[in-house]
Amino acid sequence: MIGSIVSFGLLFTVPNNNAVAQIPHETHASATEKTSEFQYVQQPLWVKGTVTASILGLIGLEIWWFLLSKPKAKTAQFSDGIQEVTIIVDGGYEPSRVIVNVGQLVRLNFLRHDKSSCLEQVIFPDFHIAQQLNLNQITPIEFTPQKPGQYTFACGMNMFRGVVEVR
Numbered sequence: 001m002i003g004s005i006v007s008f009g010l011l012f013t014v015p016n017n018n019a020v021a022q023i024p025h026e027t028h029a030s031a032t033e034k035t036s037e038f039q040y041v042q043q044p045l046w047v048k049g050t051v052t053a054s055i056l057g058l059i060g061l062e063i064w065w066f067l068l069s070k071p072k073a074k075t076a077q078f079s080d081g082i083q084e085v086t087i088i089v090d091g092g093y094e095p096s097r098v099i100v101n102v103g104q105l106v107r108l109n110f111l112r113h114d115k116s117s118c119l120e121q122v123i124f125p126d127f128h129i130a131q132q133l134n135l136n137q138i139t140p141i142e143f144t145p146q147k148p149g150q151y152t153f154a155c156g157m158n159m160f161r162g163v164v165e166v167r
């Protein structure tokens, strides 16, 4: 949602900058005789800087978008009666989709690298779990899903989300 608003904003600012950039070029030819070179150089530099910033913003947005929209599913590893997956917490959850079997103990090892307080807590509403995650430590969360389905988990503010798919 925020991403689309930002991208719309950038889409509108880039053509505007291009329109601004054209003005000095057009006026330059007729105005070379009377105006100094100083004014000509300074205007395009400012415009170029803005255009470059917009382009860099777009590239950054694209990388961000690509990373977030990419579905990352991982099937839990089963050993000694426990199905286990390590989830890296860094600007979201990696993997953000975990596939497990019904009726078997699940252990999700949350390894938090993200310093922001946003991701310090992980919540599994369906399993009544709200767990603090310590920085650069593994926090195991265990539960046994009794029914197949999609069980979401999220940060304390419900901004970052992941799914446990029970089959």
Ligand SMILES: [Cu+2]
Pocket: 117, 118, 119, 155, 156, 157, 158, 159, 160
């Ligand atoms: Cu949050």
